Amino acid sequence: MQExxxxxxxxxxxxxxxxxxxxxxxxxxxSFAARISKHARLVSGSxxxxxxLSLLLLxxxxxxxxxxxxxxxxxxxxDSIARNALFGANLEGLATDFGSLGVPWCRSKHGKTVExxxxxxxxxxxxxxxxxxxxxxxxxxxxxxxxxxxxxWFMARWIKPDLMIESGAFKGHSTWVLRQAMPETWIISxxxxxxxxxxKKGPAYVDANCTYFTGKDFLDFxxxxxxxxxxxxxxxxxxxxxxxxxDHQNELKRLKQALKAGFQHLIFxxxxxxxxxxxxxxxxxxxxxxxxxxxxxxxxxxxxARIRMKRKRFWEKAVDIDELCGKGEAWWGVRGYMRDxxxxxxxxISYAEHFQNSRFVESMLDVYWELPPVAGPSLTHxxxxxxxxxxxxxxxxxxxxxxQRLGLARLGNSVFNGYTQMVYLQISTPTx
Numbered sequence: 001m002q003e004x005x006x007x008x009x010x011x012x013x014x015x016x017x018x019x020x021x022x023x024x025x026x027x028x029x030x031s032f033a034a035r036i037s038k039h040a041r042l043v044s045g046s047x048x049x050x051x052x053l054s055l056l057l058l059x060x061x062x063x064x065x066x067x068x069x070x071x072x073x074x075x076x077x078x079d080s081i082a083r084n085a086l087f088g089a090n091l092e093g094l095a096t097d098f099g100s101l102g103v104p105w106c107r108s109k110h111g112k113t114v115e116x117x118x119x120x121x122x123x124x125x126x127x128x129x130x131x132x133x134x135x136x137x138x139x140x141x142x143x144x145x146x147x148x149x150x151x152x153w154f155m156a157r158w159i160k161p162d163l164m165i166e167s168g169a170f171k172g173h174s175t176w177v178l179r180q181a182m183p184e185t186w187i188i189s190x191x192x193x194x195x196x197x198x199x200k201k202g203p204a205y206v207d208a209n210c211t212y213f214t215g216k217d218f219l220d221f222x223x224x225x226x227x228x229x230x231x232x233x234x235x236x237x238x239x240x241x242x243x244x245x246x247d248h249q250n251e252l253k254r255l256k257q258a259l260k261a262g263f264q265h266l267i268f269x270x271x272x273x274x275x276x277x278x279x280x281x282x283x284x285x286x287x288x289x290x291x292x293x294x295x296x297x298x299x300x301x302x303x304x305a306r307i308r309m310k311r312k313r314f315w316e317k318a319v320d321i322d323e324l325c326g327k328g329e330a331w332w333g334v335r336g337y338m339r340d341x342x343x344x345x346x347x348x349i350s351y352a353e354h355f356q357n358s359r360f361v362e363s364m365l366d367v368y369w370e371l372p373p374v375a376g377p378s379l380t381h382x383x384x385x386x387x388x389x390x391x392x393x394x395x396x397x398x399x400x401x402x403x404q405r406l407g408l409a410r411l412g413n414s415v416f417n418g419y420t421q422m423v424y425l426q427i428s429t430p431t432x
Contacts, residue, residue: 098376101307101388102293106286106361106368109431114369114424116158121394122406124154125374129407131180137173137203144246145418146411148269149177151371152244155424156181159265161242163188163235167221167254168247169214171198172205174269178244179207186211186233190247192218221247222257238262245269250280250340252357255427259364264426271370271421273389275319275334278343282368283421284333288358298325307388315386360430367426373419379403380416390421 128150137143144152156164156178164178165188172195178187187210189195194214198204211233213219235241238261245254246269258266272281274296289295297304298321305321312318323335330336332354338347349357373390374380376397395403403409 098387098390098392099293101304101311101386102295103370103389103391104283104287104291104294105370106282106358106365107291108365108368109362110366112367112426114367116154118394120158121154121372122402124157125150125394125406125408128153129411133407133410135173136176136205137171139202140171140173143170143173143418144177144269146415147371147374147419148422149173150374151422152267152269153177153181155267156242156244159242161185161265162237162240163230163233164242164244165221165263166190166244166246167249168245168269169195169212170246171195171203172207174244174246175207175210176205179209184209188229188233189213190219190221190224221245221249221254226261226263239264241265242267248279248342250338251282252280252285252338252361253340255282255361255364255425259427259429264366264428266425266427268423268425269420271423273317273319273421274331275324276317277334277339277420279340280333280338281421282361282423282425283370285354285357285361286368287332288355291358296324296331298329298331311386311388314383316384318386318388363430364427365425366428367424369424371422371424374416375399375403375408379408381413382416382419384417385419390419 131153132146132149135149152174160182163186164182166174166178167190169175169189169191175187175189175195178185187207189207189210190213192214194206194212195204196206197215199206213224230236230238230241241263242265243258243263244267245251247254248270251268251271254268255266268282270277270279270281271283272279274284274287277284287294287296299305300321302321308318308320308324312320325331326335326337328336330348330351332351333339333349336348338349338354339345340347370391373382373385373387373393375395376393377383377387378397379395379400395406395408400409
């Protein structure tokens with residue numbers, strides 16, 4: 001019995017010992033393989049880590065070198081709206097986010113554009129800043145600020161007309177700007193009130209070489225006998241005349257009147273964006289779905305709606321979907337209305353009519369060019385217009401050295417708050 005008990009506690013017989021030996025060998029082999037596998041994983045992991053760190057270092061160096069030339073944010077080059085929706089508030093207030101909600105430009109008949117370049121504009125700024133500092137009306141509230149003053153001066157000087165016409169003079173600041181551009185050229189000014197009337201309350205400008213249709217002699221642009229006026233001033237070539245509109249009238253109406261009179265070079269001061277302003281503008285007319293950057297959706301859960309809502313926190317003139325869209329999801333013009341005469345007149349128009357207005361404008365357009373903002377908001381500190389609906393500025397954000405060298409840093413911030421997409425047009429009779 002004792003033997004049997006001892007036998008039970010003995011080691012297994014030989015075959016079992018062989019099995020034990022085999023198991024022992026298997027364990028040793030598994031342990032060795034595990035060590036090899038672990039070593040391989042360590043080597044592979046180290047290699048991946050080195051590669052990852054190298055790529056990260058290259059990316060950081062690339063961003064640093066590129067940022068030396070201009071300020072950027074290293075993000076993927078996806079569509080602007082999708083990118084903004086992805087990053088949310090991190091990008092909504094960026095001053096460099098120009099054009100992200102679209103900048104619809106009217107299409108010209110033959111794709112022609114202006115002759116001047118950004119370099120010409122920068123050179124013009126250098127010359128104009130000292131001129132602007134001598135302006136007689138320092139506080140031109142409700143009138144043109146620096147951006148549009150520069151635009152009018154630059155274009156008038158470039159075109160070099162034989163006669164200049166302005167519809168809407170207010171205190172005379174635009175008359176003064178035209179005079180600085182063309183010292184010897186005669187000006188015709190149409191305005192309900194003579195600028196001299198404002199002298200009783202403060203600064204104003206009255207030009208000696210100007211024919212004023214004001215006060216009792218006031219005539220609306222569309223009521224003037226331009227054939228007689230041109231003959232009186234010795235003008236036979238109407239392509240040598242520049243017409244400047246700052247009268248807050250329906251721009252489609254003014255365009256038709258100018259075309260009928262035979263004028264070709266037009267500048268509109270207040271080219272209001274869709275959903276804003278007190279009159280139907282060229283920008284509104286050309287805000288169409290078939291034009292790049294044009295057209296809108298009134299769907300309140302869209303990317304555009306979310307972005308517009310967030311941008312309202314940053315820009316005074318930003319328009320959200322509720323402001324953009326009216327009854328029946330009408331977004332064209334101002335909530336489906338064609339405004340006129342300082343918003344004293346409103347006419348509801350269908351989208352079909354709005355579409356036909358755009359096609360008509362395109363049929364007579366030889367050139368369409370919107371003046372870009374003079375500089376980015378981080379330089380000018382403007383808080384009104386939304387960069388997401390504006391073209392790239394002449395001086396981009398971050399280029400403070402150039403901004404300062406041109407003398408722009410000497411100007412007060414308030415003079416940069418009046419940008420409303422001033423536009424230059426060259427028109428001709430529609431081709432059949």
